[in-house]
Amino acid sequence: MLSQLVLFAIDICAVVLLVFGLYFPRHRRRDLVVSFLGVNIGVLAVASALNATDTGAGLGLGMALFGVLSIIRLRSTELDQHEVAYYFSALALGILGALSTTSVWLSAGLMALILVVMFLGDHRRLFRHYRHQILVLDSAFTDHVALVAHLEQLLDARVHAVTVQRLDLVNETTVVDVRYARTGRAPITEPGAPAHAGAHR
Template sequence: MTAGLVMDLASIIALAYGLYYRRHHRRDLLFAYVALNVGIFAVVSLLLVQRVDVAVGFGLFGVLSIIRLRSSEITQQEIAYYFIAIVLGLVNGIAGPLTALLLDGVLLAVMYAADHPALLGRTRHQVITLDVVHSDPDLLRVDLESRLRAHVLHCVVTQIDYVRDTTVVDVRYVAPPQRAGVR
């Protein structure tokens, strides 16, 4: 159990501090990932040591499944980090040291690569409220590209208000490359 705890702490620190925080800079979720991971590890370790009914184990994971992640807005990307934090806690709580080490390495490597800024790093998603209603989808696209100074990949009108003359659009676009020295 001690080896599992050490590997779990090392893996969640690598995930939360080494990958997530350095790329996304949200302290609130950093804490949530670490707390969730250590909590999962503790529960799994306890279930393996303490003789309990299977129903108790399913009940605990049922409680975890109803925890709502709506306290603040989080992205699908951040939900993926939640999932990996849970899986790391499970792996390190259940698996033997070699298996856990291998799976930790695979999970962290996948997250490193999948969330790397060089991989699709210029693709953006934004919900935009425009001060105009466009009846022509092509004019809408031209307006969005002009305002964003970017190539629009996909846009969906989610709301039109003819009284206030506004349009809410969900836009996916490719940001222009940044110039050297500009952040």
Template sequence: MFNLWIALAANLVCITVLVYAVYFPRYQRRDLAIAYVCLNVGIMLVTMLLSGSGAGMGLGLGLFGVLSIIRLRSDTLTQGEIGYYFAALVLGLMNGLHPDPAWLSPVLSAALVAVLYLADHPRIAPRTRRQSITLDRAYANEVELRDALESLLGGPVTRIEVISLDVVRDMTVADVRYKTPTPAALAAKSSASIGSTESNPMAGTEPALSTADLEAVLFDASDATSAAAPLHAQSHS
């Protein structure tokens, strides 16, 4: 009985830290935070009941496996969110079994939370990104495709997987791994654009009319005035 209470306390503390101190500040999804807590507590309670009854543990774990697959297929989750999902499931199963000695479940639960905290830390590869991009041109040449993607994304492209190349509709769909530009590069680019604007203060404004254009405008205006003069005279007569 002592092992049960220790495991229950360890599970509640670890799932609270995992969801509300690690997951939610990084992903900001309240619906999944609630789902993780409900899944964890529900699995732990049912595992405790099955471990103390005559029902087979294999049957109970199989049912929860089916329910987990249904839950994962009902919404779009990122791979990181799936990792948190299975961590919540493992915490519930491990503490629901409350094995001997009593310190084993709390130690393993804390180790799981610590590993997930470190593995998903924002400082690990902070500039690495992944996107599925659709381009309005069919790029059969990988060098041209890489140049176009780097110009679009503003950073170095590390890997390209062409998903679809449609030469009829002139379209390319690619799965791209890239790195965002560093703050120093962004600052240099911003200062360069500001310097070019200061060196050419007329940039972005409409050019002045040339002498030939001005003469043409005056000539058209004089023609319009001479054409309107007879009409004005007829109206007075």
């Protein structure tokens, strides 16, 4: 019983650090703070209750996973991939906090590993020159090579991948999804934000 309470306390400290120490200072999306906390505490409560009965931990954890996955799949607002990673991290912390069959040190170590991975994987300095944007160009590009060359000149960057989302030959516009790495001193914009770009005719 004492070890279970210790795991509960470690889980609460870990999810607070995950949310208020890593996610919110980096991404500032307030609405997801309560989601991460609710997922963690909810999974911790349900898995702990089912783990203490004859139902078995496997069924309890399976139900918890199914519930969280359903919430994420049926979401009404779009989530970025890093936000999905935070969801699963909060979920994993809650499951580890509910597993009384493992040692406290093992569970605490695995929780620490999750936090370290999220700290490093979501660090601003990791791949900091890489960007992802949706651009609206005021020219219709039908040639892929010309499109890439124009984007590299416009962004002062090396284009690694570009996908044409819409090509309007009547209004002469092209909507592209472009992933690139900055090489010069082009203005820095938020990754993933749509932008309008002029084309040199």
